[in-house]
Amino acid sequence: MVSAKDEMLMKCMKVWMTRFNTEDLKFLEDTFWMVSFNFSVDTISSTEVTTVNGETTDRLMEYFKIGKLSSGKTESTINQYIRVVHQLCDFCHKEINMITTDDVLSFMVKYKIQNNVKGSTMDIKRKYLSSVFSYLYKHKKIADNPMSIVEPVKYKKCIKVPLKDEEIELLKINTTNSRDLAIIHFFLDTGVRVSELCGINLEDVDFKNYTCKVLGKGNKERTVAFSGKTAMRLNEYLKQRKDINMNGTYCTYAPNTPLFASRKGHPTRLCKTAIESMVRKLGIISGVTRVHPHLFRATFATRLAERDTDIGVIAKLLGHADLESVNRYVLIDQTKIEATIRQKGFCS
Template identity: 35%
Template sequence: MIINEQQMEILNQVLCSILQNKTISNYHPEYDNKILDNPKLLSLFISSKKVEGCSEKSLKYYTSTIGHLFNEIKKNVVEISTNDLRFYLANYQELKNSSKVTIDNIRRIFSSFFSWLEDENYIVKSPVRRIHKVKSGRQVKEILSDEQIETLRDNCTEIRDLALIELLSSTGMRVGELVRLNITDIDFHERECIVLGKGNCQRIVYFDARTKIHLKKYLESRADSNNALFVSLAKPHTRLTIGAIETRLKKLGIKCNIEKVHPHKFRRTLATLAIDKGMPIEQVQKLLGHMKIDTTLHYAMVNQGNVKIAHRKFIG
């Protein structure tokens, strides 16, 4: 309905009468009760992500990333603007010489946090909405060749390390999944085990006959009573951590003169090999435990060997 000038004048008089001697200001009852305190909101957000099933590693990354933002921008979250975040990201990239991938990861964390604030009605609109994904060139990531894996095997001085390499190579499981495995999780008859992946989702992974042999030899060599599948070599033989495995593989890689040997490289190698040999992408997705097939598709572009062979076959 459109009102005319006379009606507008009457409306103006009524409003002036009602609002006379009144003070108009933004009212936030939560803010008055100090519920909108930044550390409190961060704590509530982390609690919500924990309920959603985020890993402890992810929760620590969320906490440190958002906490650093609060330390740099001395404002309450309701006052943080899009430009504040843009300046922060630009300065962070310049000071830390960070890659575009790192900056986009930070942007995604901010997006998750401020979207949660919006959903919970702490803010009206997320300031990250107008900050678009940071474009970065797709890099060809390295995988381990058959010769390199064989070299790593030959240079293992401990049966535990050999069993560890075999399990990573044949299953493609994440290192976080590996460290949570117990001896009772292994089904040697079916050559499979159940792992707990991201989001507390369970899935079955499979290993080959070679892995079965080395795993059995390793377990037979142990004299401890720890239920963990992989334990430290020294007493009291505690469960191996992610850091311990990463350090061990890194040292082994240096010894073999192989660059960047880490657990995820075995996972990437298995995925690439499966795709190159014609395994349907949906099955590779299931094997790796990816929620989205787009994540699995990244592995299809790792190895260019199949492209080279196809080019020679069909084009010359």
């Protein structure tokens, strides 16, 4: 008979397999048994609150998904909202229509402690939950909105420190294949989100004018530009693809062929998790352990600001309608601020 601890490990391994290689999985399995040695695990069969099978939650989440898809939200974004709802329901062992404000507050506090996550992460979860419950309450699918009096999570808002030139060079030097090198160059040249990069098709790229169409949040399309050096890196990578016929700078391919694909067997579109994993591993190899895909975006924005690019232009290139959102990406050097003050004559 399979024990509850064995069952728990099997479920963890099923999730881990989508993200880690065989060596990492062995390490995680060994660590699990080592850490859990002095702990017992029991399958929840009954609790003081209602144990649920999830049917009501699934039905309401399907209603929410259809509604948001019809209003232009992308499926990947909607799935992030739904994932947080399931985290809350699993934590409380309740269907979504039975969740109370106290349940939400308990989840917000305990989840943060148990999973050691940042306040900013919990505030994002709060926003997702607020969006879902508000939508269901507005459409009279639930009797009350438990999020109506849940306040925003207070946390210190830190501007991401952009990558230094030497860190960028270390990442490039330690990149072992043409695809990953092209991805690094593309991130730095365009400042696209990782989800946006995943969705780019070859037909979206104009190699003659070095531009690319990107589908951002809210299904808003924008055009980004890249350098000739990045174009060369893309060319080197695409020449190795089995699903593309290259003839000089001209290539033929099937409709909806992804710009960046997996390298295993028949090329398939790279997913967000795969790119994040690649960047994380590259950072470890390069000694730039703080790197992640979003940091390329901050580096892109800061470099534009350092060249005195208008903040409205930066916002447009990043795909932001709100200029205030740009501030969290841009870090202006203190010496430049002091020089500007002296130049304007604000200090003697």
